[in-house]
Amino acid sequence: MPKQKTDDLLKLVASLNRAEKRHFRLFVKRNQQADAEILFLQLFNILERTGEYDEAYLLKRINGIKKTQLSNLKAHLYKQLLTSLRLLNRNKDEAILLRENLDYARILYNKGLYRQSLDILDKTKKRARDIEVHTVALEIAQFEKHIEGQHITRSIENRAEELGEECAELAVKISETDAWSNLALRLYGLYLKLGLVSNEQDYFMVQSFFRGQLPRSKYEELDFWGKVYYCQSYAWMHLMCHEYPMTYRYTQRWVGLFDDNERMIEANAPLYLKGVHNNLATLFNMWQYDKFMEQLSMLDLFPHKFDLTNNVNVSSLYYLYQFDHQIRRHYMEGTFKEGLGLVPQIMEVIEKNIYNWDDHRIMIFHYRIACLYFGSGDNDTAIDYLNEIINQRSPNYRSDIQAYARILSLICHFEMGNVQLVEYQVKSVYRFLSKVEHLQETQQYIFRFLRRIPRIREDQLRDEFIKLKTKLDAITTKPFESRPFTFLDIPSWLQAKIEDKTVQEVIREKFEAQRN
Numbered sequence: 001m002p003k004q005k006t007d008d009l010l011k012l013v014a015s016l017n018r019a020e021k022r023h024f025r026l027f028v029k030r031n032q033q034a035d036a037e038i039l040f041l042q043l044f045n046i047l048e049r050t051g052e053y054d055e056a057y058l059l060k061r062i063n064g065i066k067k068t069q070l071s072n073l074k075a076h077l078y079k080q081l082l083t084s085l086r087l088l089n090r091n092k093d094e095a096i097l098l099r100e101n102l103d104y105a106r107i108l109y110n111k112g113l114y115r116q117s118l119d120i121l122d123k124t125k126k127r128a129r130d131i132e133v134h135t136v137a138l139e140i141a142q143f144e145k146h147i148e149g150q151h152i153t154r155s156i157e158n159r160a161e162e163l164g165e166e167c168a169e170l171a172v173k174i175s176e177t178d179a180w181s182n183l184a185l186r187l188y189g190l191y192l193k194l195g196l197v198s199n200e201q202d203y204f205m206v207q208s209f210f211r212g213q214l215p216r217s218k219y220e221e222l223d224f225w226g227k228v229y230y231c232q233s234y235a236w237m238h239l240m241c242h243e244y245p246m247t248y249r250y251t252q253r254w255v256g257l258f259d260d261n262e263r264m265i266e267a268n269a270p271l272y273l274k275g276v277h278n279n280l281a282t283l284f285n286m287w288q289y290d291k292f293m294e295q296l297s298m299l300d301l302f303p304h305k306f307d308l309t310n311n312v313n314v315s316s317l318y319y320l321y322q323f324d325h326q327i328r329r330h331y332m333e334g335t336f337k338e339g340l341g342l343v344p345q346i347m348e349v350i351e352k353n354i355y356n357w358d359d360h361r362i363m364i365f366h367y368r369i370a371c372l373y374f375g376s377g378d379n380d381t382a383i384d385y386l387n388e389i390i391n392q393r394s395p396n397y398r399s400d401i402q403a404y405a406r407i408l409s410l411i412c413h414f415e416m417g418n419v420q421l422v423e424y425q426v427k428s429v430y431r432f433l434s435k436v437e438h439l440q441e442t443q444q445y446i447f448r449f450l451r452r453i454p455r456i457r458e459d460q461l462r463d464e465f466i467k468l469k470t471k472l473d474a475i476t477t478k479p480f481e482s483r484p485f486t487f488l489d490i491p492s493w494l495q496a497k498i499e500d501k502t503v504q505e506v507i508r509e510k511f512e513a514q515r516n
Contacts, residue, residue, distance in 0.1 A: 006053050009078050013047045015312065016081075020088060021048065027084040039065060040077040092310045094267055098128055098136050105143065114147055121147075131267045132224045134177070138170040173223050179215035180222070180229035186213065187236035192360065195400035196240055203241055210237045224264060228257055228271060235278055244286045251279040262305065269306050269314045276302075277321040284328045289514070292332065296325055316355030323349075327368045331489075334508030336375030343369055360398065363389055367401055370408065375503050379412035386412070403443060406432055410450045411493065423454040441478070445471050446490055462498060469494040 016024070028041045042062050047053065059067060090096050101124040108117040121140050128137040145163045190209065197203045210233075219230055231254035238246040254275040258265050265272045276299050283292040299321060308315040323346050330339030346369065349355060350362055357365075366388045373382035389405040406429045413422050433447060449468050456464055472491055489507065496506045 005078070006074060009074055010047060010051070010053060012078065012081055013044065014051060016048075017309075020085060023088045024081060024084040027087065028080065039069075040073055040080060043073055043077050044081075089310070092307075094127075094131060095133065095136075098124055098133060102136070102140060102143075105140075109143075109147060118144065118147060131263065133267070134170050134173050134223065138167060138174060141167045141170060173226070176215065176217040176222055177226035177229060179217065180226055180233055183210075183213050183215065184229045184232040184236060187233060187240070191236055191240055192398065194240070195398055196242060198400075206237065206240050224257065224261065225268075228254055228275075231257070232275075235282075239278075239282070244282055248279070248282045248286065251275060251282055255279050265305055269311070270317055273299075273302070273314070273317045273321060277317075277324070280321070280325045280328070284325075284332065287332065289332050289511075292325075292329070296329065299325065312355065316357070319349065319355065320357065320361060323365070324368070327372065330372065331375075331507075332511060334375075334504055334506075334511045336372050336504045336507075339372045340376060343372065359392075363392070363398065363401060367405055370405070374408060374412060375507065377502055377504070379415045383409055383412050403433060407443065407446055407450070414450065414453055419454050422450065426451050441475050442472060442490070445475075465494050465497045469498065 024044070025041070028038070028044075039062060043058065046058060046061055050057075055067070055070065058070065059065060065073070086096060090100055101120055105117045105120040105124070108114075108120065121144055125137050125140040125144075128134070128140065141163055145160075145167065148159055148163065187210065190206070194202065197206055217226070219227060222230060231250045235247050235250040235254065238244075238250065255272070258272040258275065276295065280292060280295050280299065283295060299318075302318060306314060308318060323342060326342055327339055330336060330342075346365055350357065350365065366385045370382045370385035370389075373379070373385065386405045386409045389402060390409060392402075410422055410425060410429060413425065429447070430451070433443070445468065449464070452464075469491055472494070476491075489503070492506045492510070493503050495501075496503045499506070
């Protein structure tokens with residue numbers, strides 16, 4: 001068994017909870033036919049206890065096993081684990097249950113029990129159509145056509161015509177939904193690559209990309225999932241173009257589709273959580289605190305709608321979004337020091353790799369945590385987290401975050417009095433930023449200021465801070481220039497330097513003034 005397969009087996013064993021381990025052992029003992037087959041259970045017990053694959057140890061501990069048998073034994077164990085998990089989760093996942101019933105129908109058909117097979121297919125198809133899983137419904141209808149075409153079942157008059165029309169209808173629904181889901185995925189890929197547009201050229205490129213691939217089907221004609229992907233596509237397009245009110249319109253409609261039909265949350269909880277997440281992110285971008293907190297309370301209630309213990313994937317997304325938006329809440333409230341209480345929890349999840357978060361999400365957390373430390377006045381620790389981003393090997397995503405990380409690192413070093421280090425690092429940052437196409441005006445002003453820092457006398461600094469803040473205030477209303485301030489609140493930092501306050505004090509005063 002190749003090393004990758006061995007690692008996969010170890011990860012699968014490590015992912016099992018107590019109930020799943022107990023079920024597997026009972027499953028094996030119930031289905032065991034010969035003493036030899038218990039060998040894979042011995043392998044499981046050793047891997048579960050040690051957490052590692054030591055071939056010499058295994059050969060010593062498992063009686064009668066040969067080295068040449070280990071590969072097949074591991075493959076057999078992996079397959080048996082999946083079979084056990086499938087049985088345990090059959091009533092917790094609608095998609096698994098639909099597929100299982102389809103398998104039962106196939107078994108009955110192979111035994112020549114056509115009427116029984118058709119009964120199961122009919123019931124399963126109704127359930128599939130009820131939750132709008134049209135791909136399964138089409139597969140069932142195709143199977144029904146096969147049975148009706150091969151055997152005289154005397155089921156219903158004109159059944160052949162009905163099945164033909166049903167298959168055509170389902171095929172159209174699947175095609176329309178697929179077109180919108182493809183567009184949503186392509187836009188998300190573009191977002192990961194570029195981030196938000198920074199100039200008119202990028203804006204028109206995104207608009208052209210969107211219009212060039214826009215499906216012809218109308219919203220009213222789509223099924224539930226087609227409507228969700230429709231909203232997702234428009235939300236991504238408007239978000240990339242900084243059109244936050246329009247983004248909110250579509251994320252709100254996206255979440256509303258699920259709220260109006262809560263059984264669909266059970267059918268696809270990740271898609272629902274993604275909608276809530278994007279809704280919250282858009283409200284943060286618009287700085288709508290009251291609505292943000294209202295939506296955050298909806299996210300808090302999610303475990304009451306969906307049992308997180310049964311689905312690690314959904315649990316992973318829930319805590320990912322919870323951590324993300326709790327940090328945003330502290331940004332808005334100016335409570336950076338209180339927000340640092342989240343850091344140990346987040347880092348434990350990342351370091352132990354509990355949920356297999358990808359590199360992009362980890363990078364975002366490193367940046368958000370760095371901003372928490374920067375806002376709380378701990379520039380030294382902020383630099384540690386920023387270095388996690390800066391020192392990545394050629395990441396090909398989110399060049400905007402990478403640029404902000406380098407600029408914030410320079411600011412932190414300046415705050416710590418490392419003027420010579422700032423002068424040295426400016427050259428490295430300049431080389432990176434020179435590779436970033438269409439650097440935003442905001443970033444250019446900040447970087448030029450930081451390049452001049454070593455040559456500015458201390459008694460001139462306050463005047464220079466005032467000049468830079470005046471320039472930034474003038475461009476905040478320009479299209480595509482507001483985004484940097486949601487990632488890095490430079491105006492608040494400048495105001496703090498001018499008024500001799502901390503960044504936290506300035507943002508907290510702004511928040512309280514807005515609330516009052």
